[in-house]
Amino acid sequence: MYSLSDKVILITGAGKGTGRTLAEALAGAGARVAANDLTPVNLDETAARISAKSGGVRTYLVDVTRQMPVQGLVQAVLDDWGHIDGLVCCAEVEPVRALLEMDAWDWQRTLDVNLTAAFLLVQAVGRAMIRRGRGGTIVLVGERAQGPDGRAAYFASKAGLESLARTAAAELTPSGIRVLFLDPAEAGEAGKTILSLFSKEEEDVDSQEYLFSGFRKAPGELAQVMAPIADAFIPIKDDGWNLHQIVTHMHDTNAQVYLPRLKRILESPNPTFEDFDGEAWMQNNYDPLVPIKELVEDFTGQCRDVANLLEQVTDDEWDRPGTHLTLGTHSLAWWADRMLAHIREHLAQIREE
Numbered sequence: 001m002y003s004l005s006d007k008v009i010l011i012t013g014a015g016k017g018t019g020r021t022l023a024e025a026l027a028g029a030g031a032r033v034a035a036n037d038l039t040p041v042n043l044d045e046t047a048a049r050i051s052a053k054s055g056g057v058r059t060y061l062v063d064v065t066r067q068m069p070v071q072g073l074v075q076a077v078l079d080d081w082g083h084i085d086g087l088v089c090c091a092e093v094e095p096v097r098a099l100l101e102m103d104a105w106d107w108q109r110t111l112d113v114n115l116t117a118a119f120l121l122v123q124a125v126g127r128a129m130i131r132r133g134r135g136g137t138i139v140l141v142g143e144r145a146q147g148p149d150g151r152a153a154y155f156a157s158k159a160g161l162e163s164l165a166r167t168a169a170a171e172l173t174p175s176g177i178r179v180l181f182l183d184p185a186e187a188g189e190a191g192k193t194i195l196s197l198f199s200k201e202e203e204d205v206d207s208q209e210y211l212f213s214g215f216r217k218a219p220g221e222l223a224q225v226m227a228p229i230a231d232a233f234i235p236i237k238d239d240g241w242n243l244h245q246i247v248t249h250m251h252d253t254n255a256q257v258y259l260p261r262l263k264r265i266l267e268s269p270n271p272t273f274e275d276f277d278g279e280a281w282m283q284n285n286y287d288p289l290v291p292i293k294e295l296v297e298d299f300t301g302q303c304r305d306v307a308n309l310l311e312q313v314t315d316d317e318w319d320r321p322g323t324h325l326t327l328g329t330h331s332l333a334w335w336a337d338r339m340l341a342h343i344r345e346h347l348a349q350i351r352e353e
Contacts, residue, residue, distance in 0.1 A: 004031035013090030015042030027055030114157035135176025215307040219300040258339035
């Protein structure tokens, strides 16, 4: 579905966890992966897994918390591959210790790995992208700050990381560089999300007909994937959402986020969009008593409304911009395609793909 052929993407923290998952996903879509980590055995295993599937990968054992090694890393990737199209910052440490018991070393090490490293990498890669003059995408990965649970240093660093993403996006967007903050917990399947971010890198949607058809077919596709499920309140996967929750989320996100954004782009010059925390919305607004039939009927109407709206858009209006604080500035066509991709991601979730 996604093609990242010949794109060179540097990913830190690639030795395990989310970093490895994203590295494998990117390589599987054709990207040439520059994998960085500090643990040789983990990094070698990631490279072996990618190579076993004929993916393109090279490894770089570098401490990304220091400026000179980061500059050397970026130059090494440029020497090996010729350019850098994307950066994914996944390197992190996560000490679990009560605030009053944490020593200064743990605090500083967490800030160095989780925040300072990202700053150094954004700076070095951003400069390389600007020199090349073809833009790029930078993704900073982390969990959004939450309540106290012994991870004060971790969440302080991630709050800073999210702020860094917003500031960098504002400064680098004019150079064609998108800077995004990605919380894997909010992204569904993080691998698919990262692929959609890179594969849609300032590309036009292949055809308007693709959007018209996609939105008109979505209700039927939803009915098809729902049919085999006898109980809408049994989790689709262990510890995951059930069918009723997924349909509610699709319905509410359409109503609260995507439809209003499309309308605002058509009504106002380059409107600015705020972040939408889907999980927080569900926690505060989810109602299991709403009949799923009612949700599906509303979802069908939403898809019909957006298809009708887009079919009336003029050629010039497809390029009208809308700006998100972390996702950057994109055209109406891009936002419509993102809405359709969100729907299809959750249809795949129901199918357990």
